[in-house]
Amino acid sequence: MFDVLTVGEALVEIMRPDRDQPLDKPGEFLGPFASGAPAIFAVAAARLGLASAFIGGVGNDAFGRLLQARLTHENVNTAGLRIVPGRSTGLAFVGYTADGRREFVFHLRHSAGSAIDVDLLPAAYFSGIRWLHLSGSALALGDAGRSACHKTLDWTLAAGGRLSLDPNLRPELMPLDEARQALGPYLAVAALLLPTAKEARALTGAADDDAAASRLLGGQERIAVLKRGAQGCTVYTQQARLYMPGFTVAEVDPTGAGDCFNAAFLLGLNSGWDLERVARFANAAGALAVTKQGPMEGAPTVQEIEAFLAQAGRE
Ligand code: ATP
Ligand code: MG
Numbered sequence: 001m002f003d004v005l006t007v008g009e010a011l012v013e014i015m016r017p018d019r020d021q022p023l024d025k026p027g028e029f030l031g032p033f034a035s036g037a038p039a040i041f042a043v044a045a046a047r048l049g050l051a052s053a054f055i056g057g058v059g060n061d062a063f064g065r066l067l068q069a070r071l072t073h074e075n076v077n078t079a080g081l082r083i084v085p086g087r088s089t090g091l092a093f094v095g096y097t098a099d100g101r102r103e104f105v106f107h108l109r110h111s112a113g114s115a116i117d118v119d120l121l122p123a124a125y126f127s128g129i130r131w132l133h134l135s136g137s138a139l140a141l142g143d144a145g146r147s148a149c150h151k152t153l154d155w156t157l158a159a160g161g162r163l164s165l166d167p168n169l170r171p172e173l174m175p176l177d178e179a180r181q182a183l184g185p186y187l188a189v190a191a192l193l194l195p196t197a198k199e200a201r202a203l204t205g206a207a208d209d210d211a212a213a214s215r216l217l218g219g220q221e222r223i224a225v226l227k228r229g230a231q232g233c234t235v236y237t238q239q240a241r242l243y244m245p246g247f248t249v250a251e252v253d254p255t256g257a258g259d260c261f262n263a264a265f266l267l268g269l270n271s272g273w274d275l276e277r278v279a280r281f282a283n284a285a286g287a288l289a290v291t292k293q294g295p296m297e298g299a300p301t302v303q304e305i306e307a308f309l310a311q312a313g314r315e
Contacts, residue, residue: 002077002265003050003166008038008145009113009137010056010081011070011106012063013255013295021244023105032063034070035092035295036113037135037168040256041076044285045133048148050270055080055121055148058113063089069215070296080121084112094255102227102255105173114141116148122240123155130191131266132156135162135259139182140173146182153186160170166262167199176202187287190222192269195263197226197234202235206307209234225265225279232283235275244279247287247312248284256295264305267285284308 012032021027033127035041038056045052054076058064060083063222067089071078091112093105108114125255132152138145153163165186169179187193187203195215197209206212209226213236224236232246264285268278284305300308 001051002053003270004042004131004134004263005047005053005055005152005156006042007055007116007148008135008136009036009090009141009239010034010039010054010067011036011058011092011108011111012059012066013092013094014099015093015258016095016295017219018078019096021095021153023093023095023103033294033297034064034067036090036165037157037259038289039071039139040259040299041133041135041263042071042076043265043296044260044289045163045297046075047301048263049302050263050267051077053080055118055152057082057084057087057112058116059087059089064089064112065251073203074288079125080118081204082115082117084115085149087112087115088170089113099262100229101141104145106172109140109142114145116141116144118148118151124157126159126161129156129161129272130160131162131164133166133262133266134186136165136167136179136183137170139179139295140170144239149186153253157189161199162188163189164188164192164194164262164266166194166258167203168258169199187216188218192222192265194258194265195226196258197228200224200226213241221298223275227261227286229254229257233261233279235279237275240275242275242279244276244283246283247308249287249291251290253293253295253298254290256298257286257289260289260299265298267302278307281305
């Protein structure tokens with residue numbers, strides 16, 4: 001019985017240690033770090049105490065062993081993790097600019113990370129499932145990835161679970177037009193939408209955030225959360241619009257903030273908290289995530305988030 005299941009890329013990330021070290025010049029790298037938005041999400045959810053499962057693929061190589069060991073060590077169920085013969089583990093090189101932009105080089109589409117196969121999973125795998133969380137990046141993994149996402153969505157909905165969707169637009173992986181098309185069927189049925197504000201505008205073509213959120217809600221009773229980095233988030237439903245300011249922290253590595261935020265938001269919803277408490281809790285999770293180097297190293301526990309919130313309340 002999984003609280004959250006996610007499908008998609010597990011990869012290792014190799015990053016520039018300092019800002020403004022472009023990827024088209026020789027220089028230092030740091031890593032490998034276990035990464036990939038879905039894998040970060042799965043670990044973040046498990047650290048929060050959610051029963052978390054991951055479906056993906058890794059190669060029979062050192063990077064694949066690193067990922068498998070990491071997911072297992074973090075208590076993520078890996079029954080759906082395939083060790084793919086003849087393919088190398090997915091890989092991303094990342095550089096950061098001083099003004100906060102990121103540059104990626106991905107080796108993913110032809111890697112083991114794209115060779116996802118869900119046909120061998122037993123039907124019992126999905127029984128009692130509460131959420132399938134998908135990252136739009138998984139839809140850039142080619143036919144196998146897309147088919148795995150479609151099937152797991154069908155099986156999740158059939159088992160009474162709901163879809164949570166983070167568009168995670170990555171133009172390096174999939175051009176915007178293609179992403180819009182690929183995401184269409186998922187945007188239509190998701191109970192929870194978790195884009196950044198910029199992604200919400202890009203997906204809908206709306207000029208401002210409120211209009212983008214309203215288009216995303218599409219008249220349905222569901223929740224759209226627009227993430228805004230250090231500024232926090234805004235939560236939209238048919239009835240309400242709630243802005244929750246972010247927390248001030250020293251940002252060391254922004255990667256993974258969104259995934260930790262997503263996992264914390266789901267924990268809050270599963271716990272039946274009101275949206276204000278959920279948004280504040282998720283903001284704290286995202287803030288803590290950026291204070292550590294490495295994509296999933298900063299994923300906090302509930303105790304860490306509560307201590308952080310108590311401290312913030314005293315200031
Ligand atoms: P990712 O890199 O994982 O895709 P994202 O772009 O999806 O991240 P962000 O908006 O950057 O999402 O971050 C998600 C959440 O994490 C924010 O809504 C906020 O709550 C928190 N957060 C991110 N960056 C910071 C920061 N510098 N300071 C405080 N909180 C932050
Ligand atoms: Mg994101």
